[in-house]
Amino acid sequence: MSLLSRKLVFLFVLVFMCTAVLSQQSNKQPTSRILKTANTLLEAQQFEAAEEYYNKALLNAKAAKNSYYQAQAYEGLGNLYSKTKQQSLAADAYEKAIKLYRTLGLKVVADVLSSQLKSVQGIGELYAGVEIGAKGIKLSVIEVKLTNGENDYTLKADTSINTDAAALSYQSEKETLDAVTVLYDIIRKKYQIPSSRTHIVISSGLKQELDKYKKVEYFANVVRPLELDPQIKIHYITVDEEAQLSFKGIVPQINRMTANQLDVGSGNTKGGYMDAGRKFVPVTFPLGTKSFQRLVEARAAGSQNIEDFLKSAEKLIIDSLGRMIIYEFRDKTDFKSRDVLYISGGIVWSIASLMHPELIRQNYVELTRQDIADFRKKIFTNYNELVNPDLHNSMSSEDAAASLANINRVVKTYDQKALLAGSIWLDEVLKQINTENPNKKLIFPRYAYVGWISGFIIDKISKQYTELSMK
Template sequence: MLSISLKTTLFFTIFICASSIFAQTKVPLKLNKQNLYAGIEVGAKGVKMSIIQMGKNATTTGLFNAIKDTSVNTDFISFTPSTFTATVEGLKGLYNTALLDYSISANRIYTVVSSGVKGQAEVYGKQKDIQNLADTIRAKLHEPDRQMPVIDAMQEAILSHIGIVPEARRYSTFLIDIGSGNTKGGYFKNGNTKELKLFTLNWGTQTIANATEKRTEDDNGIANYKKQLYRVLVGDPDREITFAVNESGAYNMNDNFAFSGGIAWSVATLLYPELVENSVVPITFDELSKFSDKLGNNFAALSPENLTRNLSNEVVDKNIVLAESKKVYKVFNQKSLLAGTGLLLKIIRQFEGTQEKKKFFLVKNGQVGWISAYVNQAIKEN
């Protein structure tokens, strides 16, 4: 199933292990509840929570253990009363999990609103919904002073880069996070982590899917969905991607292009089940294109049961593959996978060079990465 050359595999190994061991330590830290922190983010698709254990001297080493990473789909950016209520209840439930099940004190539970939600609220004039959400959360949690900042695209991109990319690759890697409501990322210029060349798109997996659904009218079949998805992608997203890529100057300044976000995790999990325990996997445009075709034309082959049954490497733990692939389908269905993969293909295509070949990677634990950087920043400020 894998078509990864030895050279690519070696480079990929170096990419993960370089310098600070890719933020998340490979050696489990002894569980100490005093070092546990939780980050809860209201995103476009739902509410996500990461529980992490910071290592010794975490503010300088950046080492952490991912203890739990979970999400609740609430579709907040639909901005309806039902999705508002679902988001409030989803956040409250995750907060109580951190507080009661993991004994994390309230001052170590951080709550934020993502840049994707901010962008969609601005598009539809729903900024008051974000303020109402924050006020409702404070009332529900009985914490009138709880901070619930709205993270902008620049902040999120910087935190993601610092939390995900190893220091040895920091200045040669362009990181792109494809979220539900938007896409953001960039690269650090001139060896300075305070100077990020920002890359943003007003499109994410969910916004592409929503735009496609609006075009399908009464025909909900996959064939029509694929046709309408193509029309969406060659429209405003294509023009925006082309402009953003050209304006970034990233092609000449970077060797490595790393993609994070839910769709990156999903594709990596379903396309490379043999690499289920790897945090980062390499990918090519051709491999991603074939995967997209399979999503649309042979979706059953990507079921958790078939992926597990067809594993060629007997060393791989089939139970882990089955569990991880099932997680994907709790978050994404066939249509949203097609939408996110289509957007990912469009972006990678723009960086495919004829003179100089770039290296592309999918990062599975990007959410944990930026939360760890956010926690580090909060610890320093306090």
Template sequence: MKSIGKYEVVGTIGAGAMGTVYKGYDRRLARFVAIKALFPQYIDDAEKAARFLKEARALAQIPHPNIVQVHDLYEENGIPYIVMEYLDGRNLKQLRDDGVRFSLAQTLNILSQVAHGLDYAHQNSVIHRDVKPANLIITRSGAVKIVDFGIARLAESTIHTREGITVGTLAYMSPEQARGEPVDARADQYSLGVIAYELLQGDNPFQAENATGVLYRILTHNPPLLGSTLPGCPQVLSEAVARMLNKERGNRLVNLSDFAALCEEIRQQEGLTDGGLETLFDSITPAEDAESTRLAQPDDTTRRHAAGDTFTLDEETTGRVRAAGYGPQARAAWWQVLTRRPLYAALGLVMLVLVALTVYPGWAAIGSRLGLAPAAPRHVAPPGVYGGIEVGASGIRAVIARFSEDEAGLGDYQELDRRHITSSMITYSTDAVTESVRDIAELYRWVRDGHHLPGDRIVVAVSSGVVNAAELKGPWAVARLETLRREVLQTTGCSMQLITAEQEAELGALGILPPRAIYTALALDLGSGNTKGGYLEKSVGGDRFVPMDIPVGSKSLSLEIDRECGSVDHAPACIDRTIRLHILPILEEKIERKPGLLNRRQVYLSGGIVWALVTLTYPERRDPTVMFTAEDIRGFYNRIVKDPAAVVGPDLSKIQDEAVQQEALQEILNIRDIFHVKQLVAGGALMVLLADRLEFDRKQLYFIRYANQGWFKGYLTRYASRQHARAASR
């Protein structure tokens, strides 16, 4: 029997985004407990470990009948554990999913208990920030318990959620939380208002087809009063819920104790006596749960199986749960079956071999020769279609593109499909390399199998920003980059190309410059890892490309500022010092050696930080090419420095076209997902430097959306042209 400290582990309750929850037994006090363990891979993640321990501290200071209680905080083999009371019951989401419907009296009872618990937490300066049905457990004794304080905020804590990162579950999130603004107790009140509306009306007031639609409705939609759509709903309750759902937090209720008192008063005035919650389990027989939730018991102890042993974690957020009963004892039972029936073991081994031969292409080829498995199907590639995987500083992107074909060769480029996975490869941690190999393999399968492309129609390339980052960090990072290349080759059979800054500058510039400005414009791609570009000029020997590159981008400059000043918020003085010491000399040397940088009439810019600037400044402009000014650059930088919440963007309600409004909202969400606010500040400072030194005030500035342009388009085009020429020669 596995033990954690003085607690016996008798089963697994569930698994969430940060850890596993076990069912344990305390022999000394003869009681069941819930033991929450942080996943081992997060032990070295300072942010996740701090958030995990913060939950224990938050629970420890708010003992209340309607809040799950913490018994102990324990550490074993470097893994922290939170020991909490074991709750015999089901969460509100599970009950509703099972078809349980609540009377008005029961609904008021639930809301009153939750309001009491949250109000007590608020009085003790704890804000939950993720109040939703899955985090409200109704026990068989009729009590309602608030659980999962993993993202709660302690008012006096020095550990804060990073600016620009939204926590909480979307459907129950307050408008201010969705915008990434600082939250207070009124955010929890809003979430409880959503739950109240849902319990009384039957549906979530902000439901939509997708997450973007939900967020849009949270920010703009006011649900109708319950009294107007629900016959028999007390008017005072309808008005109270409407106040809780007010978009302006200053117009909400003063506190939740008043709402709890209101719920109890309505029950008394209406003479509602059927509010007991313990009766909810009368229609749920123990047999319904027994098979899926049976847990192993200590050998020398006789105890009753809890009929409600189900997971209580956030399945709607993580999508990952484990059935109770999966654990050491369950594995032991399987082992006994296999050892007592060797025929079953032999058949199982044969099945595993056949599955392996079928799934992995290399084994499939061997299996086909032996007659054990069919050969991998030959892909018939659509004419002119190629796939590429770009490993960049901010993520890994797969693109499917079609080229028109004629006697002269390949023609126009048309993007057919794309996928993007956020990556931390630029950090060069061991986990980052492992995850990048996995992500590249996943995207390679998507390109190969999902679009029927053979290996000679697929390329994988690493941006110069990732390459430069390795060189700046030192030999150990260069070695890990080589490890990435080797493992990608082993996993996919595809050789990964490393792109230099000069190559990337030429490919990117030729890709984004329009024909009419090819000799008069400067092209600049402000990436996450570096800035590259250049211009074309005529010479005696023909056209000559003059490259211009700086070994920093928005994210790598942010890391440089951290090294210079410490990993705190980027102060303007610190940014100026870093740029003056490390970036300005490089740029001035480029300008002195390449005077053409100053005499270009137009500048065509691409890259993530420019996309962020244009989206947050002109959200209504959706054209592939957007004109902007040097003053827009300075205004963007000043807004982000003075108010990090400015990343939320302008008032989208001014956009008349709802489709454009939704598209702008999605892009703002993507910006917040891709960039930390410090990286936006660093990228803004870099753009201000370029605007001042390259005299952007005298030039026409154009943003070219990266979705349609960029160096990788040029790289894929060159590769496709060569493949087409080889095929033609054969």
């Protein structure tokens, strides 16, 4: 044998021995370390290597008859197959992990994995939220799916029944009770949503009215249907709580540390942001578009003239309300300096509908301060032209019909004075918000009208797992 051949044989033997040694070392590693390596490889998207380590951990765990490590290995394989779109393998691995976790009494982990299993199977869980508001009762049905480790929320249905709950009369109480009964019937029979995923809440605006007469508990009992499951409580929330829930329901989770949210309602204006310590900081005014309109009409001494209305509104801002806005934002530097503001409310919906009818199919509509300033001007000077646009030459017939139907709903909901009052109030609030960052992006989410009830459901789901972990 030549010298070269001998060297090649020696190198081959050396490589074989090193490989064998490394393999033995890997096999001798604690299962916990193998699982940690597999998780790191999965995070780094080294899928083939991760799969090898999970299977190696699984073999070790079975040999040692360690159910916990077996469950972890199956869970890891489920996550890996889910990420690589191997749904049947993922489902099989998750089912085995869930069974082992339940046997070990680890209910929280098993419940979370059950959600992941449903996700890979394309199944979501339906939740129902009933909002009892001052001017109507609203039902929102939301599907929750766990996607890439985060809950994904999709509005599946919404419907409302107009009532005048804030009137606090026998008739209004009866109408509210009947409306809640009808919507609860829909929840049970049409969507078959269990009581554990059904939530009924009195809005902050209605609670404010009820608080004046100390009738919150009374009202909650009066409008409670006889057939309502005893485990379903009728909750009520404050303005600050509603602001925080709206933030959770409207602002995407990925943007919650960098964006703000503001809902310009009829009775109040509320929003907020998350500070550096992950604490929600509310921003609230006890005034909204409708309450501002009432103040203007009172100052205008009953005049029906739109010019008098505009003068009274602008004078009211100059004399007092402008200072109130400045005072509320005096120490909200973070709120004013951020780059993105999610804005919602009837007036924002109206502006998006009338200023950008071509965006009827978009779930997120970006607005500018100029849009709001132009709207404020056109409502006063060119109202009829603004609410009767000719869209058929600039849009498809289907989109034009959808947009005109949306505009018709705006006009039926708000008259010229309501739109003018709303645009003035919104414009003045945004002027103060934009003092630190005038280039702030303004985004109107079309689903914002179910924002806080969605946030309430999100909060309940989160607390559900927190409470389970403490048991």
